[in-house]
Amino acid sequence: MSDKYHHGxxxxxxxxxxxxxxxxxxxxxxxxxxxxxxxxxxxxxxxAHFKNKEEMINAIKKYVEDAFSDYxxxxxxxxxxxxxxxxxxxxxxxxxxxxxxxxxxxxxxxGYVHLNLDYNSDEDNFKPYRxxxxxxxxxFNEKKSELSEHDKELDIIRIWASVQGxxxxxxxxxxxxxxxxxxxxxxxxx
Numbered sequence: 001m002s003d004k005y006h007h008g009x010x011x012x013x014x015x016x017x018x019x020x021x022x023x024x025x026x027x028x029x030x031x032x033x034x035x036x037x038x039x040x041x042x043x044x045x046x047x048a049h050f051k052n053k054e055e056m057i058n059a060i061k062k063y064v065e066d067a068f069s070d071y072x073x074x075x076x077x078x079x080x081x082x083x084x085x086x087x088x089x090x091x092x093x094x095x096x097x098x099x100x101x102x103x104x105x106x107x108x109x110x111g112y113v114h115l116n117l118d119y120n121s122d123e124d125n126f127k128p129y130r131x132x133x134x135x136x137x138x139x140f141n142e143k144k145s146e147l148s149e150h151d152k153e154l155d156i157i158r159i160w161a162s163v164q165g166x167x168x169x170x171x172x173x174x175x176x177x178x179x180x181x182x183x184x185x186x187x188x189x190x
Contacts, residue, residue, distance in 0.1 A: 011049040013039050015063045018056055023105045027057065061112050064103045069127040071096045076131075082139045086159070089135060090189040093128070093163040094170070095182055104171060117160075119153035132160060162189060 017038045021030050030053055032046040039045075050056040075092030076085040097104040107113055116123040125133070136156045140147060147155070166188055170181050 010039065010041060010045060011059075012063070014046050014049060014056070015060050018060050019064070019102050019106050022057075022060070022110065023102055027110065030057065032056070060106070064106055065127050067100070068096055068103065068107075069131060072128055072131050076135060082135070082142055085135055086139060087186070087189065089132060090159065090163045091185050093132075094167050094185045094189075097167045098170065098182055101171060104167060108168075117153065117157055119149050119156070129160065132156065 014035050017035050018030055021034065021038075032050070032053065033043050036043045036046050046056070050059060072089055072092050075088045079085045079088050113126045113129075115125050115129050133156055136152070136159065140152050140155075144152075166185070169175055
């Protein structure tokens, strides 16, 4: 039986095991039978939560995106000042993945994240990016209304690139740093 499975929370246990399976061997390796075995339940139990493998993969994507989004929103809700909210969002972005490295691998190594970086795009982007973009738009309205739309767009991309880049560096296999990333992230993202 999986250490993570607790009675009444089989759906989330299946999702967490599914993330591990996909990260280790790819989407093709995902098997409802193997997941049931990992969680110590009957072969039919996963089908009470997911019709098929495709539905499960979609549920995993939503689960990770929602967890990440909630974490980001909670971080900015603790601040009243818009500039502090942006800093907190950057810190939270990196810290979320330090605490959940399997989610970073899942999201960014499989092409599950879709973005349209155009400033006025209404396309249904990756929710964490929309949170960043909406927060930046509020910041621009309050503090930098004179900036052109193009400059605003570039600033959002710079912020996204900074947090995504630092997070990627943390997970590179041959990168070593003697300092604690979590305690230094504020200094890095200044």
